[in-house]
Amino acid sequence: MATAQISIQRYQLPESLEGPDARPFIEASDLSNIIEREIWGNDDHCHSAKTRFESARPNGYEDRSTYLAYDGDRIIGKALVDVPLTDNLQTCYALVLVHPDFRRRGVGSALYDAVERHALENSRSILMGWTDHRADFDPSQDVLVPATGAGAYPAASLAARFAIREGFSLAQVDRCSVLPVGGEPTALEALAAEAQQKAGADYAVVDWVDRCPDELLEQYAQLRKTMSTDVPMGELDWEEEVWDGGRVREDEDRLAREGGSSLVRAVLHKPTGRLVGHTFLERRAEKPNIVYQEDTLVLSEHRGHRLGMWLKAANLLAVAAVWPGAQRIYTWNAEENRHMLSVNIELGFAPEGYTAAWQKKLEA
Template sequence: MSTTSVTMQSIRIPDSLEARDAEDFVASSELANLVTGLLWGNNDLWVSPAARLEGARPNDYEQSLLWAAKDGDRHVGRAVLEMTKQDNLHNAFVHVMVHPGFRGQGIARELLRTAEASAQDHGRRVLQSYSEHPAGFDPEAADVLRPKTGAGSLPGSSAAVRFARNNGYELEQVERFSVLARPVEAARVESLESLAAAKATGYRLVVWEDACPEEFVDQYALLRQRMSTDVPLGEIDYQEEAWDRARVRQGEEELRRKGGHSLVTAALHVPSRELAGHTFLDYYPEKPDVIYQEDTLVLRAHRGHSLGMLMKAHNLLRVGRLWPEGERLLTWNAAENQHMLTINDALGFVPAGYEAAWQKKAGAGA
């Protein structure tokens, strides 16, 4: 390291925020919110320390490790390593953040090396990460970097882009980050829903909040499993996740502990009684102005019936009544997923930025 005043240390995941050893976890969470807020110029992606703690707790499906860079008692950098425990045992996800006032001192590189070494100790040979980039750059400029998929681009002058490439990471994919302002024009969305419903003969919608009905939980687990690889992934080395009813229930319980709620709309194929697809939204009352549009999937055998539009439009109309304080919906889609982007555009989503998916395989040097 080029600096001597900053030290690195691991952070224990505390039992609660009231625990005596929770101070570092809270400070690290606050640093993450600060850096993210400064990048985007708003707090739409703010996550409370309590919600971060619930997400970091080890469970049967994943574990998280956390490190801090500290200038005295002040947290100036953080690294997170996340590893699944039931599938993709060759993979690890790593993410590094440094306070803008402490960049250029080698802190990010040291944090990254620490997390990478831990991943190697756990037998993980493929590392994946992401970086965020607000809109406003020229996507056709001469210095932009394009992913292997060929869809989307990033500003070549970005410090995050330079850091990733200098440390052996390759740009595999670009996702578009989109925002939909509420209230929506109900008549337009209702029209889109009606047009989609006319093409979806033989299907009906099933809706639930927070917990999947017992009669559908096994089928819903299958949808969540297929979602992990049926979406465009480019050359990202990621295998299908292992989902069952226990994992569905664990995810619902974790969301409940975070104080969150979900709204799921699924398409049921009436003749077979098979769930053909789903879409869902997440909402946290502690951040009442923001709603997160999460997964949307239609199984391959049921595509071509406008189920994606039908489910998303229906959910969008319901959410205004369920969570009326929500002012914006946020969502992310692969830049090459033109079908889903077309649906989102029709519903009123507009680009706000881009997220890069980076990958580094064992043996790739800096």
């Protein structure tokens, strides 16, 4: 596969990053960081090659492949393809990146051709991908709006133009929000106390760092399973993920290999002894100032008791003690998820950017 002097090659992940065969992976990781800085204007979402290496390893739940674009022996682009193995068996998840100095030369299209070929070879009929943009555009101007009518993404952006040209449609827009850490905790304490009072005596919060207690493992896995489809998914053809205790442990082990840590809070319904909600945060040692707010879920039959607010406020209050170097917390929510967005605004999160979810149906 080639375009002019550009060659596209599938990259075989090495056993480690120590040998000469790891050089392409390290260069490709540096390229990812160039793109992250270009998008966000900072290093907050950059990662080391070690972190990306652990994330790129295939496991029993996803097969992960990398394609690299070369100009001579210089890496100028990359494409990542994740193939789910236990659920969403019609789908591939893809990412295409091109070095800013080599755009508009067909590199992205050549990489995308490799992605689509990979998907079809794995009998997949749907491709999904995500792109980011800072919140520095006028949403009333030239924007794309998903079918849900919630959110907007700049139509003139490089990512949007590339996605539309390759036949993708805008399926959803997420809002990226950020919360500074280290301010006066009084407001968070008040929100947590008010929510706990609203929840009443039937509920209690349990928490752990890094590893779920064995006795809660399968219940926690069921919450992760429910989370996969309980949140708004826009026009994405997303099926419920398969989660069990083994997948939770794989997720925890991967994060540990990346030098990461998690802070989890779950809510226990005391009359039944069941977990009915959870929230968790993640941080990596290489980036001690940045925390990511991940899932927050309360089972539908237990909503209306401010359990989500209780969980999130209590977890955020713990950040300064567990991770004293933390400065900023990032989170993503679908624009149509107005309830959770309002909770985040109440907690002090402010818009930082937007993530577009793209989808394409493939023909065999």
